[in-house]
Amino acid sequence: MKEQDPRLGSLLEDLEEPAQPDPSRLESEVPKSSVRLDPRRCVGCAACMRVCPTEAIRIRKGKAIIKPQLCIDCGECVRVCEHKAGVVLSDPISAIQRFEYRIAVPEASLYGQFIPAVLPNDILAGILDLGFHEVFEAALATERASLLLREYMDRYHGPKPLMTSFCPVVLRLIQLRFPDLADLVVPIDSTLELAVKKLKEERSKQKGIPVEKIGAFYLAGCPARITTIHHPYTGAKTHLDGAISVGEIYKDLMFAIRKRQRAGQKPPQLHGSSALGMRWGTLWGEVEALGLENAIAVSDMKHLVRIMEEIDNHTLTDIEFVECRACYAGCAGGPLMVDNPYRGRSKIQRLCRMFPELSNTEETWARENFERFGSHFDRRMKPLSLEGLDPDPSKAIEKMAQKSKILESLPGIDCGSCGAPNCKALADDIVRGEATIMYCIFKLRDAFLRQKRKKRKSPSSPKRSRAPQQKSQLC
Ligand code: SF4
Ligand code: SF4
Known part of the structure; x- marks a missing residue:
C-alpha cells in the first residue's frame, strides 16, 4: 500500500x-454576480451586449447595464470591452x-x-x-x-x-x-x-x-x-x-x-x-x-x-x-x-x-x-426560470401571451438599436415594465410618421411637426 x-x-x-x-440564501431568487460595468468608462458601443450568452446586458441612456438575475459571471463582457469598463469585484x-x-x-x-x-x-x-x-x-x-x-x-x-x-x-x-x-x-x-x-x-x-x-x-x-x-x-x-x-x-x-x-x-x-x-x-x-x-x-x-x-x-x-x-x-x-x-x-x-x-x-x-x-454530494442545484415573468402563475401566463403579441409586432431583425440584444429580449423587458415599445427605432419612426401625417391633415396644424420624445437607447 x-x-x-x-x-x-x-x-x-x-x-x-x-x-x-x-x-x-436559498430564499433569494436573484443570484449575485461579481461582474460590473463601470458607467464612467462605458461608451455604449454594445460590444458586451452582443457577446453576453444569457442576454443579461441592456444599453440604457447610452450606458451598458447588467441584469444581475441573468448574469452567469462568464466574464465575456470583461474580455470584450476595449474601454476597460468591465470590472470584477474581488x-x-x-x-x-x-x-x-x-x-x-x-x-x-x-x-x-x-x-x-x-x-x-x-x-x-x-x-x-x-x-x-x-x-x-x-x-x-x-x-x-x-x-x-x-x-x-x-x-x-x-x-x-x-x-x-x-x-x-x-x-x-x-x-x-x-x-x-x-x-x-x-x-x-x-x-x-x-x-x-x-x-x-x-x-x-x-x-x-x-x-x-x-x-x-x-x-x-x-x-x-x-x-x-x-x-x-x-x-x-x-x-x-x-x-x-x-x-x-x-x-x-x-x-x-x-x-x-x-x-x-x-x-x-x-x-x-x-x-x-x-x-x-x-x-x-x-x-x-x-x-x-x-x-x-x-x-x-x-x-x-x-x-x-x-x-x-x-x-x-x-x-x-x-x-x-x-x-x-x-x-x-x-x-x-x-x-x-x-x-x-x-x-x-x-x-x-x-x-x-x-x-x-x-x-x-x-x-x-x-x-x-x-452524503456530501450536492444535488441542490436549483433551476432558475428565465421566463419568470410573474410569481403568480395565472398572471405569468397572461404576461407570456402579452410578450408573444409584442414580439409579433416587432420587426424581428434583432438590430439591437433598442438597447436589448434582440427583439425577444425587448418584448420581455416591455412586459416587465423595464422598457416601452418606443425603444424600437422602427416603432418610433412609424409613430413619428403617423403624427406627421395627422398634423398635415389638420388645417390648424403648424407647418413643422415634432418627433415623439424618445431617443434610441444607443445614443
Ligand atoms: S459576465 Fe457574462 S453573463 Fe454576465 S453580463 Fe457579462 S457577458 Fe453577460
Ligand atoms: S473554465 Fe473559466 S469560468 Fe470556468 S471555472 Fe475555469 S476559469 Fe472559471
Whole structure:
C-alpha cells in the first residue's frame, strides 16, 4: 500500500457533517454576480451586449447595464470591452490582514502564468511573501475529486452523457437555460470545501488560534469562482473567507519570485499536488484524469451552448462524459488570468509531464471513502426560470401571451438599436415594465410618421411637426 498523503488524506477524513444550505440564501431568487460595468468608462458601443450568452446586458441612456438575475459571471463582457469598463469585484489583498493566520488557496491554472523556469514551488513561496502563513493547493482537492469521479463513473448506469460541476459558469448556464440537464451533472464538488474546513480546524488546535481568526483566501482566475465564494450558488456555507483575483496580485507575486531568485534563495518544498490534480487547470484535464476514451471537452460559451442544446435534444447519448468549461483552453484562460490561454495550457501540460501522476495518494481511497462522501454530494442545484415573468402563475401566463403579441409586432431583425440584444429580449423587458415599445427605432419612426401625417391633415396644424420624445437607447 502506498503512503497516504500526510495533509489531504487526514483533511478529508472527517466527512460526517455535510455543508448545510443557508435558508436566507436559498430564499433569494436573484443570484449575485461579481461582474460590473463601470458607467464612467462605458461608451455604449454594445460590444458586451452582443457577446453576453444569457442576454443579461441592456444599453440604457447610452450606458451598458447588467441584469444581475441573468448574469452567469462568464466574464465575456470583461474580455470584450476595449474601454476597460468591465470590472470584477474581488477582495483586495489587504483583506487578509483581518485574520491572525492566513492561508492562500491557489488554483492549478496559476502555475501556467509564469515562464517555464518558474516552478510551482517558486510560485507558492512567492505567495507566502505576499503575507500568507500557509498555502494549500486547490489541485490537492481536485486530485481527490478525480478519484471520486472515476469511482462515480464506474458505478453509474443512468442517462448519459454526464457532465461535471467544476466550472461554476456551466452550472449557472444549466440553471438558467438548460434546467432539464441538472440531473446529468456529477454532484462531486465539495472536496475543496471539506479540505479547507479541516485544515482550519487543525491549525486552530495546533496554533491555539480561534477558527474565526484563521482566514482562507482563494486566488481566483475568474469572476465565477469569486462569486461562488462570496455568494455560493447552492446556498451551502463556504469555509473560504474571500477570493482575490490573480490579476490583482500578479505583479507583486512576480516581484516576490524574482526577488527570491535574485537573492539565490531556494524555495521551501511546498508543492505537493500531482499531475492528476494539476490537469484540471486546463481543458481536457478532467477527461485525461478520468482516463475516459469516449468523452469530449468543450470550452468557449458559444460552443458550450451548442453542445448543451445537443445534449438537451438527446443527440449526444453515445458520449459518456462531457467536460464543460466556459473559458478557452479551460481555467488557464480565465478572464482574470494574465497570460494567453494557449500558452497557459501548454505550460500546465508541461508541468503535468514533470510531476508524478498520483502523489502520495492511495488508489483505493475513493473506493473506501465513496459511500461516506456520497452524503456530501450536492444535488441542490436549483433551476432558475428565465421566463419568470410573474410569481403568480395565472398572471405569468397572461404576461407570456402579452410578450408573444409584442414580439409579433416587432420587426424581428434583432438590430439591437433598442438597447436589448434582440427583439425577444425587448418584448420581455416591455412586459416587465423595464422598457416601452418606443425603444424600437422602427416603432418610433412609424409613430413619428403617423403624427406627421395627422398634423398635415389638420388645417390648424403648424407647418413643422415634432418627433415623439424618445431617443434610441444607443445614443
Ligand atoms: S459576465 Fe457574462 S453573463 Fe454576465 S453580463 Fe457579462 S457577458 Fe453577460
Ligand atoms: S473554465 Fe475555469 S476559469 Fe473559466 S469560468 Fe470556468 S471555472 Fe472559471
